[in-house]
Amino acid sequence: MESLWVDHREPEAAPAAAAAPPEAAPAAAPAPVAAERPRRRLPARQRPRAVDALAVAAGLGLGATLALGVNAxxxxxxxxxxxxxxxxxxxxxxxxxxxxxxxxxxxxxxxxxxxxxxxxxxxxxxxxxxxxxxxxxxxxxxxxxxxxxxxxxxxxxxxxxxxxxxxxxxxxxxxxxxxxxxxxxxxxxxxxxxxxxxxxxxxxxxxxxxxxxxxxxxxxxxxSFVGHPWAKTWWTALWIGALVLVVGCRVALPLWRSVRHQVKVVGIHPEGKDMYSILLEGRRLDRLPIAGGQFLQWRFLRRGLWWQAHPYSLSAAPTGRHLRITVKDLGDHSRALASLAPGTRVAIEGPYGAFTADARQGDMVVLIGAGVGITPIRALLQELPERGVDVEVVLRASAPGDVVLADEVRSQVARRGGRVHELVGPREQVPLDAAALRALVPDIAQRDVYLCGPDGFSEHVAAQARRAGVARDRIHHESFAL
The missing domain is CATH 1.20.120 (Four Helix Bundle (Hemerythrin (Met), subunit A))
Structure with a gap:
């Protein structure tokens, strides 16, 4: 198979409807962004402080637990x-x-x-x-x-x-x-x-x-507990606290948000071979603390689908009225979504993930996506400022038709004066190792690196980015598991 290495320094001459963001696409037809309320911004991240606090709390809890056994x-x-x-x-x-x-x-x-x-x-x-x-x-x-x-x-x-x-x-x-x-x-x-x-x-x-x-x-x-009422009380409180946290975050909060926002399917738009975008509409989505790059668990309330929830990331920045996901046909569930009727209700759980624009530490970024992992890259791009941020994008696909939302990505990058590199072909012919990363983006060591794709791809590229000189805390990738 012939491999392709395409470096887009200027936006390609694509039809206006294809290059335009999804908010302006005829199939989506959402209200103008200017008419919508500003979205609720996500709070600033405090990762190091939170990690330290978690480590201390976990250590204290482990010490108290082992003390129960020793005391008995x-x-x-x-x-x-x-x-x-x-x-x-x-x-x-x-x-x-x-x-x-x-x-x-x-x-x-x-x-x-x-x-x-x-x-x-x-x-x-x-x-x-x-x-x-x-x-x-x-x-x-x-x-x-x-x-x-x-x-x-x-x-x-x-x-x-x-x-x-x-x-x-x-x-x-x-x-x-x-x-x-x-x-x-x-x-x-x-x-x-x-x-x-x-x-x-x-x-x-x-x-x-x-x-x-x-x-x-x-x-x-x-x-440790028979004849030790205080030990039993502490242990019971610990387990009840964990139960309340799980039920509150995994059941009560998603139920509340689903009822409050009343999300439903508006339309479905083909995006290429075995790929399609689902446009969704809801109430007061400006109050949902969500950003481009994040994902939700989606439960489509239709016969045969209502009992299972699957994770899909946003493929466009959310607005006050609309959300969009782009799905690849990977099995029975994702295949069934292509036949959803407009008006189908959707229960949501989330948003989840820290794969967002505010995770960056500087004003130079490189976004690397493979397969359907390009969709959160496209949404995150839309959240980056159009001025003041140096953007490079690397898209990896095994065949030319597998570059998802390519025109939209090129359009968003062109607005920010950046470059798109498309690597198409087998991994053996078009490797994405440390040398290739440095050849594509010579100053990669000074950039924040965002990765999204299959777990094996993300792990491999993260390791190669480290070899190319990128600091560990400037490599951002997301897992959609669990």
């Missing part, structure tokens, strides 16, 4: 047969429960936390920490069985059966353990690729049931 032990219990194994199992169980809470809170979609830290970093922490509760649970189960079998002078398998079938709460905790293992296994990248999004999402819903069963097991039978 005595010299006599440790000297007894199986005492050290049992004590280690109890500590591992407490650590696993606390780690599970932390992992859940990281993806609770709390707006202030999302805004300060960024969805990309929160998801990265979630993925990095996710395996450790499972390791600790395995250690908890193994050590408890070993300790109890040593105390009873019994075999491991026989003692395991005795625990499951005769001890209160153990059968329920075993079910919780199996559910958590299932959620963990399906989160590994190879397994995730083989699962439909709906299947993965359904499996993860059972995580909340597993947490409830684990909590009941601990407070009812845990040595």
């Amino acid at each position: 032990e005595s010299a006599g219990s440790l000297r007894a047969a199986g005492g050290w194994a049992t004590a280690g199992g109890r500590l591992a169980g407490l650590g696993a429960a606390y780690a599970m809470l932390v992992v859940v809170v990281l993806v609770a979609r709390c707006p202030p936390l999302e805004r300060a830290v960024g969805q990309d970093r929160l998801v990265a922490w979630h993925r990095r920490l996710g395996p450790y509760p499972l390791y600790l649970l395995c250690a908890h189960a193994t050590l408890i069985v070993v300790g109890y079998s040593q105390a009873a002078h019994d075999g491991l398998l026989h003692q395991l059966g005795q625990l499951i079938w005769t001890y209160p709460g153990i059968l329920a905790s075993t079910v919780a353990f199996v559910l958590l293992i299932a959620a963990g296994v399906t989160s590994y990248r190879k397994a995730r690729r083989r699962l439909a999004y709906e299947t993965w999402w359904s499996v993860h819903l059972y995580t909340y049931l597993a947490l409830f069963l684990a909590f009941s097991h601990q407070v009812d039978t845990g040595e």
